[in-house]
Amino acid sequence: MLDAYIHTPQTKIGIWSAIFISVLWALWHLPLSTSNESIPFIVIASIINTGIWGVVLSIFWRRSGNLAVPVFSHAFIDAIRDGLK
Numbered sequence: 001m002l003d004a005y006i007h008t009p010q011t012k013i014g015i016w017s018a019i020f021i022s023v024l025w026a027l028w029h030l031p032l033s034t035s036n037e038s039i040p041f042i043v044i045a046s047i048i049n050t051g052i053w054g055v056v057l058s059i060f061w062r063r064s065g066n067l068a069v070p071v072f073s074h075a076f077i078d079a080i081r082d083g084l085k
Contacts, residue, residue: 003058014062015055022054023047053077 002024007017026047033042057070064070 003061007058007062018055018058019051021058022051025054026050 003017003021006021007014026049027043029050030043030046033046035042035045037045053074057073060070060073061067
């Protein structure tokens with residue numbers, strides 16, 4: 001939902017706002033990390049991984065106009081991740 005406040009519909013794609021929101025979400029999800037790697041590695045890996053998925057989910061939200069689309073997509077991604085652990 002934060003994307004609705006950051007992204008302006010006048011911009012065609014708004015990739016930079018999607019990347020910004022994705023990086024914020026990556027940092028928000030950092031406490032969920034259970035890796036034994038170094039902190040800088042975890043931060044960089046989280047920003048890359050969550051950043052990629054965050055941009056995709058932002059595009060889903062912008063194209064559909066329905067928050068349920070990225071919510072269920074996020075749940076599906078989490079289910080796959082948890083199933084592979």
